[in-house]
Amino acid sequence: xxxxVTIVEVGPRDGLQNEPAAVAVEVRVELVRQLAQAxxxxxxxGSFVSPRRIPQMTGTAELLRSLxxxxxxxxxxxxxxxxxxxxxVELSIQEIAVFTSASETFSQRNINCSIDESFDRFLxxxxxxxxxxxxxxxxxxxxxxxxYEGKVPVQSAVNVSRRLAALGCRxxxxxxxxxxxxxxxxxxxxxxxxxxxxxxxxAVHFHDTRGQALANILACLDDGVRTIDSSVAGLGxxxxxxxxxGNVATEDLVYMLDGLGMETGIDLSAVVAAGDFISRHLxxxxxxxxxxxxxxxxxxxxxx
Ligand code: HMG
Ligand code: MG
Numbered sequence: 144x145x146x147x148v149t150i151v152e153v154g155p156r157d158g159l160q161n162e163p164a165a166v167a168v169e170v171r172v173e174l175v176r177q178l179a180q181a182x183x184x185x186x187x188x189g190s191f192v193s194p195r196r197i198p199q200m201t202g203t204a205e206l207l208r209s210l211x212x213x214x215x216x217x218x219x220x221x222x223x224x225x226x227x228x229x230x231x232v233e234l235s236i237q238e239i240a241v242f243t244s245a246s247e248t249f250s251q252r253n254i255n256c257s258i259d260e261s262f263d264r265f266l267x268x269x270x271x272x273x274x275x276x277x278x279x280x281x282x283x284x285x286x287x288x289x290x291y292e293g294k295v296p297v298q299s300a301v302n303v304s305r306r307l308a309a310l311g312c313r314x315x316x317x318x319x320x321x322x323x324x325x326x327x328x329x330x331x332x333x334x335x336x337x338x339x340x341x342x343x344x345x346a347v348h349f350h351d352t353r354g355q356a357l358a359n360i361l362a363c364l365d366d367g368v369r370t371i372d373s374s375v376a377g378l379g380x381x382x383x384x385x386x387x388x389g390n391v392a393t394e395d396l397v398y399m400l401d402g403l404g405m406e407t408g409i410d411l412s413a414v415v416a417a418g419d420f421i422s423r424h425l426x427x428x429x430x431x432x433x434x435x436x437x438x439x440x441x442x443x444x445x446x447x
Contacts, residue, residue: 298335374390376430
């Protein structure tokens with residue numbers, strides 16, 4: 144039987160939060176609808192953060208009210224604190240994600256508090272989620288490097304991951320926020336965290352700034368990781384990670400996993416169409432190599 148890999152689609156959140164102009168809620172809804180129809184089962188659709196900091200995510204409440212509900216599809220949102228979590232749970236969200244960092248300076252720049260303080264803010268989030276049996280994922284940013292501090296010790300990623308798990312996060316997503324790591328580094332970090340936590344509680348979240356994301360993912364698949372974050376059309380970045388580009392493109396990831404004989408449940412042509420939809424709307428070419436190749440070959444997936 145083919146091995147199953149779960150893809151967590153983060154384009155509607157990580158992708159669109161980094162766009163120079165906010166994308167209308169109707170367009171965000173249509174993007175999520177197309178992604179769901181393409182077979183993506185976990186989709187991070189937005190965030191409840193300060194609108195002064197990330198105006199692009201304004202309208203996440205309206206988006207959640209408008210999303211079509213499909214059986215088996217889990218919509219998630221990112222929240223930094225109790226205020227965000229309250230908004231999310233009132234809208235019957237199915238998954239919440241909290242986010243902190245392996246680097247102190249990035250934490251300060253991104254969420255205006257220390258790593259320790261971020262954990263204090265998560266306590267009421269976890270209580271709200273637990274009371275409603277909503278699973279919480281915890282992101283650790285900058286696990287392979289920080290735009291302000293440079294190298295980040297592997298032990299920092301391990302410590303923060305362990306603390307998130309102890310707090311009650313069901314899944315920990317290890318983020319190479321600035322896409323700086325290479326496969327052996329990615330693997331070393333995953334292995335170090337997996338020495339403390341079961342590997343099936345880990346996800347990887349690699350930005351593709353230096354073209355390393357797929358190679359890093361392959362290394363982590365070899366280590367046993369089976370949950371991978373990606374972003375349709377390779378959208379994404381973090382406004383507090385200067386120069387960081389998008390996540391690995393979902394289209395490219397699905398193509399690679401199909402080629403490896405791993406099962407994702409995702410229809411590649413449909414996810415390419417979703418990428419085409421949002422790229423047209425943004426008025427720029429997709430960052431997905433597979434989508435580019437498909438367009439160049441008149442839509443044929445194979446060379447034969
Ligand atoms: P703060 O800067 O410490 O200030 O906020 P505050 O707590 O005094 O609040 C400032 C204002 O934000 C106040 O409004 C609050 O009401 C409001 P004002 O009185 O000025 O009108 N506020 C909120 N509004 C909506 N929803 C909320 C909320 N909380 C406070 N939940 C805070 C701290 C964390 C809120 C702020 O710094 C912030 O929102 N930062 C944005 C961080 C962010 O979204 N970054 C991008 C996502 S992280 C990422 O991309 C990395 C990831 O992809 C993984 C990876 O790649 O590594 C996940
Ligand atoms: Mg990210």
